[in-house]
Amino acid sequence: MKTLVWNSAEKMDWEERDVIAPAEDEVLLRVEAVGICGSEIEGYLGHNSLRIPPLVMGHEFSGRIEQMGSGVDRAGELLPGMKVAINPLLFCGRCRSCRRGLTQLCDERKIIGIHRAGAFAEYVAVPTSALIAIPEEVDRFRASLAEPLACSLRATRRAMTEHPFANVLIYGAGGIGLLCSMIARLLGAARITMVDTNEERLDKALLIGVDAGINPKHNDADKRILEENSDKGIDIVIDCAGFQPTRESAIRLLNPGGVLMNIGLGVDRTFLPINVAIRKEIEIVSSFCYTQQDFKDAVDLLISGKVTEQGWTEVRPLSEGAAAFADLVAGRVTNGKIFLDPQGGL
Numbered sequence: 001m002k003t004l005v006w007n008s009a010e011k012m013d014w015e016e017r018d019v020i021a022p023a024e025d026e027v028l029l030r031v032e033a034v035g036i037c038g039s040e041i042e043g044y045l046g047h048n049s050l051r052i053p054p055l056v057m058g059h060e061f062s063g064r065i066e067q068m069g070s071g072v073d074r075a076g077e078l079l080p081g082m083k084v085a086i087n088p089l090l091f092c093g094r095c096r097s098c099r100r101g102l103t104q105l106c107d108e109r110k111i112i113g114i115h116r117a118g119a120f121a122e123y124v125a126v127p128t129s130a131l132i133a134i135p136e137e138v139d140r141f142r143a144s145l146a147e148p149l150a151c152s153l154r155a156t157r158r159a160m161t162e163h164p165f166a167n168v169l170i171y172g173a174g175g176i177g178l179l180c181s182m183i184a185r186l187l188g189a190a191r192i193t194m195v196d197t198n199e200e201r202l203d204k205a206l207l208i209g210v211d212a213g214i215n216p217k218h219n220d221a222d223k224r225i226l227e228e229n230s231d232k233g234i235d236i237v238i239d240c241a242g243f244q245p246t247r248e249s250a251i252r253l254l255n256p257g258g259v260l261m262n263i264g265l266g267v268d269r270t271f272l273p274i275n276v277a278i279r280k281e282i283e284i285v286s287s288f289c290y291t292q293q294d295f296k297d298a299v300d301l302l303i304s305g306k307v308t309e310q311g312w313t314e315v316r317p318l319s320e321g322a323a324a325f326a327d328l329v330a331g332r333v334t335n336g337k338i339f340l341d342p343q344g345g346l
Contacts, residue, residue: 023125132146138302146295191211193210225253235258257280313336
């Protein structure tokens with residue numbers, strides 16, 4: 001099979017590899033669509049310690065069951081040819097976090113595309129526990145949004161729990177930021193402001209319903225944010241970037257009693273004006289991945305059409321994946337998400 005392999009920093013190769021037969025409790029999927037995640041860009045650059053080359057990345061994907069392992073119940077819900085979305089987060093079910101229902105924090109968690117071969121390939125083997133059936137009428141690219149949507153849904157829902165009609169500020173108009181804006185709107189956000197340094201991405205954000213887009217390269221961003229939200233200020237900041245300026249500005253911009261939701265992994269060490277946060281009783285929270293319920297809720301939103309891929313994504317052949325990563329690093333991509341199509345360009 002044809003496979004896109006990350007072999008070293010900024011080096012991805014188009015290789016021929018053998019199809020790996022599924023284990024007893026696995027199925028072999030024919031990959032139909034796979035998205036590029038921001039964390040994979042960090043891996044591509046060599047900045048992510050979890051990803052070790054050579055590696056077939058790809059954890060945002062949908063596919064069809066091609067072959068079933070010998071231990072899979074042939075009379076069960078899974079059938080050859082079935083269209084599925086994949087939850088790539090694998091957990092043990094035994095540790096303290098799993099017992100508490102926090103499977104995303106499992107002591108032994110593994111992620112398809114990081115700890116085992118992922119979907120930047122024509123075929124991939126996955127455990128049956130990772131599969132969720134998708135109706136035929138759901139677009140294959142839309143189905144592959146289940147994973148990033150689950151991340152965005154969990155973060156946004158937790159941030160807005162006590163602020164149902166909030167003014168929301170989102171840093172970062174990439175895939176996660178745009179999906180967070182869609183969830184915020186579904187949850188009743190009164191006004192959504194997006195900040196990004198890419199003007200074309202801000203235009204996409206406005207097209208899908210964000211109320212204001214601000215580029216800090218062209219504006220005093222903090223001043224503009226306060227002007228745009230002068231009626232009631234900012235109740236929620238969802239930081240999908242994760243850098244010193246975004247985290248620090250969030251503390252200063254938030255209303256007293258507001259929430260800073262951290263989902264962006266831009267940098268590790270950050271100086272924060274904690275005394276300001278204390279005096280304003282800012283709630284500083286974070287979100288990593290998703291629970292099984294979050295993932296199911298995300299799939300339901302995609303099936304219902306309440307969240308779609310239209311207007312902010314693009315599709316490229318998997319064979320051009322290396323160029324897609326290079327374009328993302330160079331800032332030449334104006335859409336919030338690139339899907340790779342294993343069926344294109346072969």
